[in-house]
Amino acid sequence: MRKVAVIGVGQSRFGELWDRSFRDIMLEAGVEALEDAGLEGKEIDALFVGNMSAGRYIAQEHVATLIADYAGLAELNIPSVRVEAADASGGLAVRMAHLAVASGMHDIVIAAGVEKVTDAGELSMEIMSSSADMEWEGFVGATLSAIYAMMTKLHMKEFGTTEEDLAMVSVKNHRNAVNNPKAQFKSEISVDAVLNSPYVAEPLKLLDCAPISDGAACVVLASEEVAKQYTDTPVYIKSSAQASDYLALHSRKDLTTMQSVVTASRQAYKQAGVEARDIDVAELHDSFTIAEIMAYEDLGFIEKGKGAELIREGIVEMGGEIPVNPSGGLKACGHAVGATGVRQVAELVLQLRGGAGKRQVECETALALNIGGTGGTAVVTILGR
Amino acid sequence: MLPRFWRKIRYRYDLIGTRCNTCGRNYYPPRNFCPVCRRRSSIEEVQLSGYGTVLSYSIVHDTPVGLKMEKPYVVALIQLDEGPIITSQLACEPEEVHDGMRVKAVFRKYGEDGEDGIIYYGTKFIPAEEA
Numbered sequence: 001m002r003k004v005a006v007i008g009v010g011q012s013r014f015g016e017l018w019d020r021s022f023r024d025i026m027l028e029a030g031v032e033a034l035e036d037a038g039l040e041g042k043e044i045d046a047l048f049v050g051n052m053s054a055g056r057y058i059a060q061e062h063v064a065t066l067i068a069d070y071a072g073l074a075e076l077n078i079p080s081v082r083v084e085a086a087d088a089s090g091g092l093a094v095r096m097a098h099l100a101v102a103s104g105m106h107d108i109v110i111a112a113g114v115e116k117v118t119d120a121g122e123l124s125m126e127i128m129s130s131s132a133d134m135e136w137e138g139f140v141g142a143t144l145s146a147i148y149a150m151m152t153k154l155h156m157k158e159f160g161t162t163e164e165d166l167a168m169v170s171v172k173n174h175r176n177a178v179n180n181p182k183a184q185f186k187s188e189i190s191v192d193a194v195l196n197s198p199y200v201a202e203p204l205k206l207l208d209c210a211p212i213s214d215g216a217a218c219v220v221l222a223s224e225e226v227a228k229q230y231t232d233t234p235v236y237i238k239s240s241a242q243a244s245d246y247l248a249l250h251s252r253k254d255l256t257t258m259q260s261v262v263t264a265s266r267q268a269y270k271q272a273g274v275e276a277r278d279i280d281v282a283e284l285h286d287s288f289t290i291a292e293i294m295a296y297e298d299l300g301f302i303e304k305g306k307g308a309e310l311i312r313e314g315i316v317e318m319g320g321e322i323p324v325n326p327s328g329g330l331k332a333c334g335h336a337v338g339a340t341g342v343r344q345v346a347e348l349v350l351q352l353r354g355g356a357g358k359r360q361v362e363c364e365t366a367l368a369l370n371i372g373g374t375g376g377t378a379v380v381t382i383l384g385r
Numbered sequence: 386m387l388p389r390f391w392r393k394i395r396y397r398y399d400l401i402g403t404r405c406n407t408c409g410r411n412y413y414p415p416r417n418f419c420p421v422c423r424r425r426s427s428i429e430e431v432q433l434s435g436y437g438t439v440l441s442y443s444i445v446h447d448t449p450v451g452l453k454m455e456k457p458y459v460v461a462l463i464q465l466d467e468g469p470i471i472t473s474q475l476a477c478e479p480e481e482v483h484d485g486m487r488v489k490a491v492f493r494k495y496g497e498d499g500e501d502g503i504i505y506y507g508t509k510f511i512p513a514e515e516a
Contacts, residue, residue, distance in 0.1 A: 122450055123450060125447060125449070126449040126450065129449070135389075135393060135414070136414040136471070136472060137472045138449075139397075139495065139505075139507065140460060140472055140473050140474050140495065140507070140509075141445060141448065141449065141452050141455070141458055141460055141474060141495075142445075142460045142472045143445060143447065143448070143449065145445075145447060146443045146445045146460045147472075149443035149445075150441040150442065150443050150460070150461075150462050151441075153441045153442070153443065153484070154440070154441045157441075157484065198446065199444070199446045200446060200447040201443040201444070201445045201446065201447065201460075202443055202444040202446070203443075204443075246420075248414075248472065249462070249472070250462055250469075250470040250471055250472050251470075255440070255441070255462070255470075
C-alpha cells in the first residue's frame with residue numbers, strides 16, 4: 001500500500017443556505033480545495049462523493065455524475081462514485097478515495113461530501129432518522145434522537161453521567177465554533193441555556209442535538225510521490241478504518257458501547273502505529289452530546305464509563321490535553337450529514353498544517369471519527385505530518 | 386408502503402419471533418438467517434409470551450410528521466422474557482413509566498397513511514399489573 005497525502009482542502013459555509021443549491025455549495029467547496037492544492041482540474045483521476053439522501057432531501061439521484069458534471073470533470077469522463085453510510089457517508093468517501101490511491105489504482109483523487117437538507121423542511125428530521133432500522137425502530141416512532149436518548153439514560157444509570165455533563169459538551173463546541181468562520185453557530189451558549197432548552201426526546205434537549213444544516217466539503221488526495229510536486233508540507237493519512245455493527249440498537253450486545261467505534265479505532269491505531277494517548281486533537285461525531293462522551297470511551301481516550309470526566313476536567317477543551325472538536329463539531333459548526341466526515345478531515349488538515357487561525361491547536365497526530373446513524377457504521381481516520 | 390407493511394403483519398400483530406435450533410437463540414424482530422450460525426442456521430418461528438421488562442425509555446417530543454398528533458409518546462427498549470430486546474411504544478402515560486417496569490404486549494393502532502390510506506396496527510406494551 002502506498003502512502004497517501006492530503007494536498008488540498010475546501011469547505012462551504014455550513015448552515016441554512018436558503019439561497020444556495022446543492023450544486024452551488026458543492027462547487028464552492030471543490031473550487032476552494034483545487035485552489036488550495038494548486039490543481040487545474042485535468043490532473044484528477046477519480047471522484048468519490050459522500051451523500052446520504054439527496055433522493056429524499058432534494059429529489060435528485062445520480063449525484064456523483066451531477067457533481068462531476070458541474071465541476072467540469074464530466075468533460076474528462078473520469079469515474080465518479082457516490083458513497084452512502086448515513087451520516088458517515090463523508091468519512092467513508094475519504095476512506096474510499098484513500099484506498100483508491102493507496103492501492104496504486106489512481107494518483108490524484110477527490111473525496112467530497114455534500115448535503116442539502118433544509119429544502120426538505122419539516123421532513124428533514126425523519127429523513128435523518130431513516131439511518132435507523134425503519135421496519136423495527138422507525139415504525140414505532142423511534143426517531144434517531146429517541147434512540148440516542150435511550151442510550152443516554154442507560155449511560156446515566158450505569159455510569160452516573162449527568163444532564164450537566166452533556167450540556168458542557170454542547171457549550172464547549174459552541175465556544176470553539178466562535179473561531180470558525182465556516183461554522184453555523186458562531187455564538188457561545190451557557191449550561192443553563194442547554195438545560196432549559198425544550199426536550200426533543202427526554203433526556204436529550206434541543207441544544208444537545210446537532211442542527212439541520214446544508215454544507216459541502218472537499219479534500220484532494222495524492223500519492224506521496226505526486227504530493228511532493230504540489231506541496232513541501234503534505235499532511236498524510238496515516239490510517240483509515242471502517243467497522244459495522246447491527247443496524248438497530250436493540251440487536252447489539254452492549255447498549256452503551258459502540259462496538260463499531262471500538263473496532264475501527266483499534267484497527268486505525270494499529271495501522272498508524274500509534275495509541276490513543278498519542279492523539280493530539282480530534283474531530284468527533286457529536287450528533288448528540290452523549291455520542292461525544294461515548295466516543296471518548298470507545299476510542300480509548302479514557303476507560304468505559306468515565307467519559308464525562310474528560311469534559312468535567314477540561315481535558316477536551318481548547319488548551320486541554322486532547323482538544324476535541326476545535327471546529328465546533330457537528331453541534332456548532334453544523335451537521336450537513338454527508339459532508340460532515342469530509343469536513344472533519346479538512347479541519348484536521350488545517351490544524352496539522354498550522355493554518356487553523358484562532359482555533360489552532362499544537363498537534364502532530366489527529367483523529368477523525370464519523371458515525372453513521374446510532375453506530376451501525378464508524379469510520380476512523382488518523383492524520384499526521 | 387402497503388406491501389412493505391402487509392408482509393410483516395403476522396409478526397407485528399402476534400409477536401411471532403424466530404428461533405435458531407442450532408444455537409438456541411431467540412430473535413425478535415424475526416430473522417430467517419441466524420447472524421451467529423449463518424449457513425448452519427436452523428430457523429423456526431416461535432410465539433413469544435409478550436411479557437418483558439423496560440430497560441430504557443424516552444418520552445418523544447420531536448416526532449415524525451405522521452405522529453404529531455400522538456406527541457408526546459413513550460418509546461422503550463423492552464427485554465422480552467425469552468431474551469430478545471425490542472424497540473416499541475408504551476401505551477400508557479409518560480408519568481407511569483419507570484426502568485425495570487414489567488410490561489405486557491397489546492394490540493394497538495400506530496398510525497395511518499393519510500385520510501384515505503391504510504391504518505397501521507402493531508404491538509405496544511402496557512404495565513403488566515394492568516393486564
